[in-house]
Amino acid sequence: MMRMIPIPIPGLGSPPIGRGHGWRLRGLSGRRVGPTPNDDHANSTQSANSLVVTTMSKTWLISGPPGCGKTTWILNTMQSHPGSCGYLRLEGCADEGLEQAPDTGIDLAFLQDQIPQLRDLTDPHLDLASQPDDLLALIEVPQFRPPKESGLIGIDPRVKAQLEAFQLLPDRHLHFGQEPELPKRDTLEFSKLESWTISLHKYVWDPSSLNSFWFELVNGAYGDVYRAKALMNLPDGRAFFCNWMMTQDGSQFLPLQAVAPPNGRPTRVSELVVQGKALDAVGAQSTIDDCLLNDAVLEMHQAPLRDRQPELTHSR
DSSP states (O other), X not given: OOOOOOOOOTTTTOOOOBOOTTOXXXXXXXXXXXXOTTSGGGGHHHHHHHXXXXXXXXXXXXXXXXXXXXXXXXXXXXXXXXXXXXXXXXOOOOBTTBOOOOOOSHHHHHHHHHSTTOEETTOTTOOGGGSOXXXXXXXXXXXXXXXXXXXXXXXXXXXXXXXXXXXXXXXXXXXXTTOTTSOOTTXXXXXXXXXXXXXOTTOOXXXXXXXXXXXXXXXXXXXXXXXEEEEEEOTTSOEEEEEEETTSSXXXXXXXXXXXXXXXXXXXXXXXXXXXXXXXXXXXXXXXXXXXXXXXXXXHHHHHHHHHOOSXXXXX
16 A cells, blocks of 8 residues: 655655654664754865865865765865766765665765766776876765874775775865764764665655655654665656755755656666664565556656647656
């Protein structure tokens, strides 16, 4: 039975979904690092601008705990950079009681949608030595603990090994919660954190059911969720980057620029990553199964679109 709870569909003029007044999140084992919330995210673009004014062929390593705003800052920095950009996300290293979320490709897919000419630094055919002089290469790595020393000397040896495998040598290392030019609002320290992911490749959501599930997810129906990030497909060919952090008042629903043609199931990246404590993966999976469209219902949505949307931007 499909879940059809009438909540406004994201992207159609509805406000961002936040926490409901009838729910209460049990406390996560985390605390805020640095100053409190009144500064930072509002100044994220400004701080990005100040850092890239004189960039010429730079390779920066950007580290920080999950949910601190690394990808948002990277996007703002790339959009402010006048030259070419490249991106790489390294695997984070787990610490005792702290489980890193695997790299599901969400960040790269979202950034490439927003910046179509973005270079994937994992591409084996990409010769960094022959790239433009103005290339800004940003390397993202989730890291729970702040480095003992700032700058390049503070790079975790486990991260250095990954960089060497890609033959990359950063000339700058910035860590969220340590560098004054980075926003601190969403930078937390944790003593315990679990991770749960699910691949939604080729799956399409009923829009109202997606709203319902997301509301339940971030309001504690499936455990104490600190961080949730996803790329979700809708039947009209759109996809949304869904983003929620415990420190924020509401969720982000950002539409991708690319629209999939209404010819069956989309093939682009579609994943859900959740981090928190006492996560109920079985319960969440059961709800998700009820929210996805089968082939017959998907065709009912797509058939009229094939006549009404003759020109579509195909997704990668």
